[in-house]
Each structure stands twice: as C-alpha cells, then as structure tokens.
Amino acid sequence: MQESKLPLSFYQSHDTLTLAEKLLGCELVHESPEGITSGIIVETEAYLRDDPACHAFNRRTPRTEPMYGEPGTIYVYLIYGMYQCFNIVSNVAGVGEAVLIRALQPTAGLDLMQLRRQVIPKIPVLPAKPQKEFAVKELCRGPGKLVKAMGIDRTLHNNLTLTDGPIYLTAPATTDFEVTITTRIGINVGAALPYRFFIKNNPFVSKG
DNA sequence: CTCGAGATGCCCT
DNA sequence: GGGCATCTCGAGC
Numbered sequence: 001m002q003e004s005k006l007p008l009s010f011y012q013s014h015d016t017l018t019l020a021e022k023l024l025g026c027e028l029v030h031e032s033p034e035g036i037t038s039g040i041i042v043e044t045e046a047y048l049r050d051d052p053a054c055h056a057f058n059r060r061t062p063r064t065e066p067m068y069g070e071p072g073t074i075y076v077y078l079i080y081g082m083y084q085c086f087n088i089v090s091n092v093a094g095v096g097e098a099v100l101i102r103a104l105q106p107t108a109g110l111d112l113m114q115l116r117r118q119v120i121p122k123i124p125v126l127p128a129k130p131q132k133e134f135a136v137k138e139l140c141r142g143p144g145k146l147v148k149a150m151g152i153d154r155t156l157h158n159n160l161t162l163t164d165g166p167i168y169l170t171a172p173a174t175t176d177f178e179v180t181i182t183t184r185i186g187i188n189v190g191a192a193l194p195y196r197f198f199i200k201n202n203p204f205v206s207k208g
Numbered sequence: 209c210t211c212g213a214g215a216t217g218c219c220c221t
Numbered sequence: 222g223g224g225c226a227t228c229t230c231g232a233g234c
Contacts, residue, residue, distance in 0.1 A: 045226070047226075053226065054226095055226085077226090079225065079226065079227060080224095080225065080227050080228080081225090082227080082228080083227050083228065084227095085226060085227085087226085100226055102226085119228095119229075142227070142228075143226070143227075144227050144228060145227090145228075184226070185226075186225090186226055186227070187225090187226055188224095188225090
C-alpha cells in the first residue's frame with residue numbers, strides 16, 4: 001500500500017477528461033490522526049469550464065475559489081446541507097475544472113471506515129442503537145459516503161494540495177481493466193454529456 | 209430489489 | 222427563496 005505520492009506533474013499533464021480516466025485505479029490515501037484509510041478510485045466524473053453542471057460555469061465565487069487553484073488542489077463542498085463531495089482540481093490554475101470522486105474500493109482502515117459511517121442521531125436515543133455493519137462494498141459507494149468513510153471534511157481539507165498534506169494519491173497497482181464512459185449522475189443541466197468514467201464490472205461502482 | 213419522502217445548510221439570484 | 226455533483230429510512234414487491 002505505502003507507495004509514493006503521485007507528483008504535481010501527474011495532475012498538470014492531463015486535460016480534465018483524461019485525468020478523470022487516469023484517476024481510475026489510483027489509490028486515495030488519508031493519513032488522519034485516527035488512522036490511515038485508503039481505497040482504489042473506481043468511479044469519477046469530470047466537470048469542465050464550459051459545462052453548465054460545473055460550479056465554475058458562472059461567476060467566480062468564494063465557494064468555488066479552490067477550483068481555480070493549481071491542478072492537484074482539493075475542492076470539498078457541502079451538498080444538500082449534510083453531505084460533502086471530494087474533487088480534484090484539474091486543467092491549469094485559473095480555469096475552474098475538477099474531477100469528482102464518486103466511489104472507492106476500500107483497501108485499508110475498513111474498521112475506521114465503519115466507525116465513521118455510523119450516523120450519530122442529533123438527539124441521542126436511549127438505549128443507544130447497536131452499530132450498523134455496512135457491507136464492504138457499501139462503505140465508499142457514492143460521493144457522500146466515501147467522504148465520510150475517509151474522514152474528509154471541508155473545514156479541514158478544502159483547498160489543500162494532494163502533494164503536500166495528509167490526503168494524497170498513489171499510482172495504480174494495475175491498469176488491467178476496461179473503462180466504461182456514461183453520462184453523469186444526479187444532475188439536471190449538462191446531463192447528456194459523457195463525462196462519467198468507471199472501471200467496468202467493478203462491484204464498488206455506485207451504479208453499474 | 210425499487211420507490212418516494214424528508215433531512216438540512218449554504219450559496220447565489 | 223430556490224436549488225442543489227446525496228443519503229437514509231421505511232414500505233412494498
């Protein structure tokens with residue numbers, strides 16, 4: 001597992017659509033104070049500058065500022081008031097493109113992922129509910145789920161860099177897989193664009 | 209398995 | 222105030 005971090009040049013040397021595909025098979029690692037968790041990226045989506053679904057499609061705003069950083073910058077945002085999405089900034093600084101990570105195949109720290117995925121009721125119920133046991137394939141199957149399982153938080157990690165912090169990528173152990181390309185999930189505008197990439201027949205993908 | 213409803217906070221118009 | 226790059230739960234098949 002412990003290989004070397006992918007360097008800045010990896011993020012700089014591909015356009016966004018190519019990067020979205022090249023990210024498949026890479027391992028996402030978070031060395032947190034609670035422990036290490038990691039997983040292989042199996043599903044991504046690209047968001048381009050001239051794409052109405054992209055947060056940078058309209059004016060540059062405070063929220064989307066990290067998207068205009070160097071490629072390899074982390075962009076985490078809050079969605080639906082309670083979930084967060086993890087993105088990797090792409091293209092070149094100042095453009096505003098990124099790749100959403102939609103699913104991981106867990107490789108390390110599965111117990112910690114289980115703990116992080118537990119839902120804490122706002123008002124504690126007594127007696128306390130027993131812990132849920134998630135199937136391994138459910139731990140990181142979806143953008144909100146993987147952020148929670150990996151312990152990623154926008155107040156801590158937004159705008160950090162993947163080459164200089166506790167969250168980073170390592171190169172694929174294998175590229176012996178086929179890639180399927182489809183339209184993106186959960187959006188209305190730009191829904192027809194074929195910007196979703198996933199590893200064919202991989203059971204950890206959010207939707208086949 | 210599928211479906212529908214509700215949760216919940218922030219950004220931007 | 223509208224609208225989210227989502228998830229969980231419960232009901233029903």
